[in-house]
Amino acid sequence: MKRTASIKTRITIWYTTLMLVLMAVVLSLVGGISYRLSIDNIEKDVVVQVSGVNEKLSKRDRGVFFKIENNEEFKNVTVYTDRGEYVAGKYNYDIDRIPFKEGNPRRESVDGKEYIIYDLRTATPPGIPPFWIRGAESVNSSVILGQSMFYVVLILVPIILLLTALGGYYITKKAFMPISDITKTADDIRVKGDVKKRIPLNPEGKEDELFRLSVTLNAMLDNIENLITKEKQFTSDASHELRTPISVVLSQGEYLLEIAETEKERELAQNIVDKANQMSKLVSSLLLLSRIDQNRQKLIKKDVELRVLVDVAVETTKAFAGEKRINVNVKVEENLTVYVDETLMLSVITNLINNAVKYGKESGNVNITAKKEGSAVNIIVKDDGIGISKENLEKIWDRFYRVDDVRNDEYGSNGLGLSMVKSIVELHGGKISVESEIGKGTEFKIVI
């Protein structure tokens, strides 16, 4: 599965980016408009000042030249002769150099400095030479103001974005907390098979959708647990009920075998005894599995000498191995003891050896090794038989699973052996694993 960022991260990235774009748009709009407005203001200001001086000059108020310099109202105005010689007003060498041009206020730049310039030629009565009145105001001040605002924004934006991202991430994380709880609970149930697990409910989230989802899922888990409990109880009850009739069939079959007079009668009676034995084995396995499932199986643990346990198991399967002329080799370290339930562990080892012989090749080998590794004990049962294909390797632990139904029937297999072995090993806190190759053989390893 392709790994993508979590929903929390994606939401945070999404609105932080949105916020960034919004801020950029709003700030550039506001910045642009306020810049335009301040330029407009400067232009108006310059026009007003120039018009004021023009008005006074046209009235030929001779004293005006001298007043201009001190008059606040005309602070950005200079008066020149028609030939461009300075007459009065504010003196600025840079501005003096700009050629005169009648018309609207305009932008001029001198040595990197920006000015709004407005030139007006006075309308003087005939005979009197006209003057140039120039209004000039630096744009730099508003640019500088804009720049300093820009720097403030440049520092503020990342701080605001960081706060938004952190705050938003925290809120979404809190809002999504129930989803982590739901995932964790589902995972616990899947991995550990603990159907008693429920999603923890946070009373603070009482009204939200995730709280209601958790409540619904918990109710659904209650139903599933109920069904599983009932199913387990049914298996357990059915097995119990079957025990008595099966033992009656078995004992009466054995009696029939004893009193059989003809070959045919003996064959039929033997068949009854064999099948009743198979059923009895099946019912015992089912009962053991349901006891383990319902946590009712008690372990009577004690220190058991592993060599003795393996020897008993080998002895039990000796006749069967002999039939297939299989060599059973035992290599168990001296004085190796395990703290286990002896009966159950014996059935584990017997089952594995029995399978190794059952699925081993004629005149092949079955090797049983046991050794200490650190604080654990490894028990390995290895054969050189038919092996198990990769796709079946996971399924062999399933109840009633048999790789080859027809062939297994001749051995009275029921497909419960390995699930019982696994349950018993895990009940002891151990682990069982398998490695196998078709045609080469199979190795079961218990670490306990």
Ligand code: ADP
């Ligand atoms: P069964 O009663 O059928 O032997 P088990 O649970 O013991 O049931 O085993 C399940 C299946 O796993 C068997 O049917 C068989 O196909 C396969 N199996 C188990 N042990 C071995 C082995 N040593 N070699 C090959 N196949 C095996």
